Amino acid sequence: MTDHSDVDAVxxxxxxxxxxxxxxxxxxxxxxxxxxxxxxxxxWSIGYWVVxxxxxxxxxxxxxxxxxxSRADVAVELANLEKVRGDKMVALxxxxxxxxxxxxxxLALARAKGKTVFGDNCxxxxxxxxxxxxxxxxxxxxxxxxxxxxxxxMQTIQYxxxxxxxxxxxxxxxxxxxxxxxxxxxxxxxANYVRSLAGxxxxxxxxxxxxxxxxxxxxxxCHGDGGKGNxxxxxxxxxxxxxxxGSDEASLVETISQGRAGVxxxxxxxxxxxxxxxxxxxxxxxxxxx
Amino acid sequence: xxxxxxxxxxxxxDDTGPxxxxxxxxxxxxxxxxxxxxxxxxxxxxxxxYYLLPFVRWNRGLGAPNQAVLIDLPNSRFYFFxxxxxxxEVYYFTGLLIxxxxxxxxxxxxxxxxxxxxxCPQTVWTDxxxxxxxxxxxxxxxxxxxxKSSDPMKLERISEIVLKHSIWLLIAWWTGGAWVLYFxxxxxxxxxxxxxxxxxxxYIWIGILTATTYLLAGYMREQVCTxxxxxxxxxxxxxxxxxxxxxxxxxxxxxRTSVKKAAELRALGEHVxxxxxxYQCVAxxxxxxxxxxxxxMECIQCGLCxxxxxxxxxxxxxxxxxxxxxxxxxxxxxxxxxxxxxxxVRARTIVYSAIIAAVGGFMIYTLATRxxxxxxxxxxxxxxxxxxxxxxxxxxxxxxxxxxxxxxxVIAIDAHGxxxxxxxxxxxxxxxxxxxxxxxxxxxxxxxxxxxxAPADNNPEKSIPVRFHVTDIGLGEVASAxxxxxxx
Ligand code: SF4
Ligand code: SF4
Numbered sequence: 001m002t003d004h005s006d007v008d009a010v011x012x013x014x015x016x017x018x019x020x021x022x023x024x025x026x027x028x029x030x031x032x033x034x035x036x037x038x039x040x041x042x043x044w045s046i047g048y049w050v051v052x053x054x055x056x057x058x059x060x061x062x063x064x065x066x067x068x069x070s071r072a073d074v075a076v077e078l079a080n081l082e083k084v085r086g087d088k089m090v091a092l093x094x095x096x097x098x099x100x101x102x103x104x105x106x107l108a109l110a111r112a113k114g115k116t117v118f119g120d121n122c123x124x125x126x127x128x129x130x131x132x133x134x135x136x137x138x139x140x141x142x143x144x145x146x147x148x149x150x151x152x153x154m155q156t157i158q159y160x161x162x163x164x165x166x167x168x169x170x171x172x173x174x175x176x177x178x179x180x181x182x183x184x185x186x187x188x189x190x191a192n193y194v195r196s197l198a199g200x201x202x203x204x205x206x207x208x209x210x211x212x213x214x215x216x217x218x219x220x221x222c223h224g225d226g227g228k229g230n231x232x233x234x235x236x237x238x239x240x241x242x243x244x245x246g247s248d249e250a251s252l253v254e255t256i257s258q259g260r261a262g263v264x265x266x267x268x269x270x271x272x273x274x275x276x277x278x279x280x281x282x283x284x285x286x287x288x289x290x
Numbered sequence: 291x292x293x294x295x296x297x298x299x300x301x302x303x304d305d306t307g308p309x310x311x312x313x314x315x316x317x318x319x320x321x322x323x324x325x326x327x328x329x330x331x332x333x334x335x336x337x338x339x340y341y342l343l344p345f346v347r348w349n350r351g352l353g354a355p356n357q358a359v360l361i362d363l364p365n366s367r368f369y370f371f372x373x374x375x376x377x378x379e380v381y382y383f384t385g386l387l388i389x390x391x392x393x394x395x396x397x398x399x400x401x402x403x404x405x406x407x408x409x410c411p412q413t414v415w416t417d418x419x420x421x422x423x424x425x426x427x428x429x430x431x432x433x434x435x436x437x438k439s440s441d442p443m444k445l446e447r448i449s450e451i452v453l454k455h456s457i458w459l460l461i462a463w464w465t466g467g468a469w470v471l472y473f474x475x476x477x478x479x480x481x482x483x484x485x486x487x488x489x490x491x492x493y494i495w496i497g498i499l500t501a502t503t504y505l506l507a508g509y510m511r512e513q514v515c516t517x518x519x520x521x522x523x524x525x526x527x528x529x530x531x532x533x534x535x536x537x538x539x540x541x542x543x544x545x546r547t548s549v550k551k552a553a554e555l556r557a558l559g560e561h562v563x564x565x566x567x568x569y570q571c572v573a574x575x576x577x578x579x580x581x582x583x584x585x586x587m588e589c590i591q592c593g594l595c596x597x598x599x600x601x602x603x604x605x606x607x608x609x610x611x612x613x614x615x616x617x618x619x620x621x622x623x624x625x626x627x628x629x630x631x632x633x634x635v636r637a638r639t640i641v642y643s644a645i646i647a648a649v650g651g652f653m654i655y656t657l658a659t660r661x662x663x664x665x666x667x668x669x670x671x672x673x674x675x676x677x678x679x680x681x682x683x684x685x686x687x688x689x690x691x692x693x694x695x696x697x698x699x700v701i702a703i704d705a706h707g708x709x710x711x712x713x714x715x716x717x718x719x720x721x722x723x724x725x726x727x728x729x730x731x732x733x734x735x736x737x738x739x740x741x742x743x744a745p746a747d748n749n750p751e752k753s754i755p756v757r758f759h760v761t762d763i764g765l766g767e768v769a770s771a772x773x774x775x776x777x778x
Contacts, residue, residue, distance in 0.1 A: 028311070029311040030311065030517075031311055031312075031313055031513060031517060032311070032312050032313060033313070033510075033513070034517055101716075101717050102717065104717065104736070107716075107717045108737065111739070127672055127673070128672050129670055129671060129672030129673055130672075130673075131672045131673035131676075138673065138676065140670075140673055140676040140684075140686065141676045141677060141678055141679070141684075142678050142679050143678075143679045237679065240679030240680065241677055241678070241679055241680065241681040241746075242677065242678075242679050285716040285717065285739055286686070287676070287684060287686050287714075287716065287739070287741045288676070
């Protein structure tokens with residue numbers, strides 16, 4: 001107990017017995033309600049420890065008598081949210097792809113939904129904004145290996161590319177070098193020829209006629225006359241400015257000799273149809289869609 | 291200050307009691323006078339504004355709420371007469387808070403805690419509750435007697451107490467009720483409340499505010515100001531020696547004597563004080579202090595002791611304002627025979643006023659020039675730029691259009707930046723392909739995805755500014771925003 005026997009001369013009040021630099025602290029007790037409130041907060045906090053999870057243990061924590069958990073709360077809220085959004089997702093599932101893009105409300109919903117789902121599932125390969133990377137198509141540009149209409153995009157998302165799904169896109173770039181179809185100098189020549197198709201500069205002394213011949217014999221089947229590509233086979237247009245694996249001679253030589261066969265998983269079955277639809281609309285609205 | 295204490299006579303106070311100090315109940319006496327009149331006037335004004343404002347109507351046209359002051363939380367709108375604020379404009383509230391805080395500082399540097407004494411809701415409602423108490427239970431003496439009475443269970447006394455608490459609760463309930471009216475159309479809500487159709491949250495808020503009003507104004511009273519409110523402590527740190535506080539002019543008051551004694555001594559030519567030790571100033575004080583002990587933290591500067599003492603001075607034929615708004619500097623100066631000086635205009639008050647004028651002026655300016663059509667642009671980050679198959683460059687932007695007016699607008703979007711660039715809005719097939727047109731419904735925002743494409747032969751070097759113009763086709767109103775057009 002502090003010593004209250006000391007009395008301050010000026011005010012006649014007792015002091016707490018504390019003194020700093022000659023200044024004595026007067027004993028001015030707090031009002032009753034204040035003290036009671038203070039004790040109540042202590043009681044309250046004890047109640048809190050008992051009722052709610054409070055103390056961290058080495059593994060886990062005390063759970064409280066009600067077993068309350070904020071995770072469970074979040075789960076309930078999410079379930080409620082799904083319920084609230086349910087109608088809208090149903091509307092999304094029912095509308096045709098073209099109609100979704102024409103209805104501002106549905107478009108906004110599809111874009112929002114598609115964006116989050118894209119972030120969760122597609123971003124690891126295609127980047128968070130669909131910018132792609134070497135070997136992973138940029139979804140913002142207008143070159144589409146398997147077609148860029150809403151329906152084609154939807155189909156690619158659903159079944160994937162070389163994914164093993166029964167309806168998946170097949171077709172691949174053969175390994176002309178590895179398989180011994182073309183020899184080294186032929187590969188360099190046809191690589192330069194392909195660069196010339198895209199308007200890129202070619203190596204000095206490259207034989208265009210020979211390149212054209214090799215191309216006609218080996219490549220036209222998939223890439224078409226003049227290298228315009230074929231979306232049925234996922235064969236890229238070689239005349240444009242977009243190159244999935246790079247357009248420099250070395251990259252092209254690698255592509256021609258080793259072949260290419262990128263894989264995209266099928267999302268049917270992993271995501272519900274309305275979500276796949278939302279994602280198709282989102283990808284289409286990135287700006288590259290046809 | 292005036293008491294001289296002989297330390298040898300002091301006995302330690304009895305501290306064997308509990309840790310806390312029981313409250314000393316205050317029985318403020320009624321008083322008449324200038325400051326009391328000011329207080330009544332301000333009380334009527336403040337309460338009038340608070341209770342009636344939700345019923346004031348303001349015509350904003352079809353479809354918009356016609357309540358002059360309305361905080362529309364579900365739609366995130368705030369209406370204040372001709373002003374309509376959107377969530378994007380919350381900075382007006384920041385400005386308002388700055389002005390309010392500095393206004394409080396200004397008041398404080400001029401007249402101490404005049405806010406506390408005249409305008410603070412705690413003071414206003416406590417004053418109102420005291421008025422009710424006085425009306426029913428009588429003035430100070432009567433109330434003290436009744437509280438002390440050994441036989442409190444008389445029917446008359448019980449009915450008095452019941453009546454008082456009923457009226458208090460009624461006022462408290464009305465106070466909570468008025469509060470919720472600011473958040474919904476008042477007449478409709480009143481109807482709903484009466485028929486128990488109102489949303490639960492309204493009843494909860496009314497309940498909370500009824501309880502707090504009843505407790506704070508009926509029971510806590512001056513204790514709120516002394517123990518709970520941070521402002522007395524803040525203001526003590528903000529104030530300076532020129533601020534006018536309610537001050538007992540002890541240079542004039544001391545030494546205290548009785549009226550008779552004073553007259554005798556004056557006749558003999560001796561100096562006597564004007565204070566007759568009648569304790570009127572103490573009796574009227576709502577915080578129960580004796581202002582003659584000097585400035586005290588509890589004093590809320592209500593000026594009632596001034597009125598009380600003025601009445602006494604008039605009666606005994608001495609000049610008024612033995613207690614008045616003054617400062618210690620002047621007391622010292624008068625004691626030295628110098629004339630008192632009052633300095634309202636000083637560095638502090640000038641700075642405060644300047645801040646208020648600057649912030650207030652800026653707010654008024656921005657409000658006056660505030661546009662009802664607005665556009666925000668956000669550049670895509672990943673990718674920042676896209677090369678298309680024909681070699682042209684495209685940048686994508688998220689554009690948010692705000693139509694704050696009460697009518698739907700048809701707007702057109704143009705982009706000025708890269709030469710010959712085309713603009714396309716996803717989901718919009720415009721009749722004018724290079725100038726997308728869309729409708730933004732009234733009082734709403736639209737978020738669009740917008741693509742700007744620069745042709746291959748016009749690829750800008752790396753990054754050039756691009757300006758988006760949003761034009762209301764009908765009214766010609768234009769809003770614009772600038773961002774960058776980037777090349778990969
Ligand atoms: S001392 Fe005077 S001004 Fe201060 S609170 Fe009491 S009555 Fe009001
Ligand atoms: S009311 Fe005036 S005269 Fe009476 S005690 Fe107070 S200061 Fe003195």
